[in-house]
Amino acid sequence: MTIVPDDLIDLAEQLGRQLLKTGHLLALAESCTGGWIAQSVTEIAGSSAWFDRGFVTYSNAAKIAMLGVSDGTLQAHGAVSSQTAAEMVAGALQHSDANIALAVTGIAGPGGGTAEKPVGLVFIAWQRRGQPCHCIEQHFQGDRHSVRRQTVQTALRCLLGEYVRV
Secondary structure, three states, rough: OOOHHHHHHHHHHHHHHHHHHHHHOEEEEEEOOHHHHHHHOOOOOOHHOOEEEEEEEHHHHHHHHOOOOOOHHHHHHOOOOOOHHHHHHHHHOOOOOOOEEEEEOOOOOOOOOOOOOOEEEEEEEEEEOOOOOEEEEEOOOHHHHHHHHHHHHHHHHHHHHHHOOO
């Protein structure tokens, strides 16, 4: 029995079909979701035809070492920012064979939030190689599991609805 909810598997299947149709290859850079997007994608048999790799970069050091996120960006804007999400997605493209990448960074809770950056704040960025980066800011409600689940769902929907098109 799978631990990935059926609705996330359905979204991943839809994404896989779109990527196969367009001939695109996906890379992921995840922080607050800890690999949950990659897990959803790899629940799909044959996903190796359209999923290249995933980076789980929970710490700032991992973001710097694996994705090339600038220490200056982290110092100026923090790990949970549109700037960091944009650098994460660019790094995923640079360090993979993919031509589409997605990155997520946020505060899942229950701690870690501030008045400026509350629990539930998430940035989702996606980019096609050679194209501009798209980034959205989300404010999810609920406990840690709920914030992470909403992030996975929204991230997959971003790729499906706004970016990967036949």
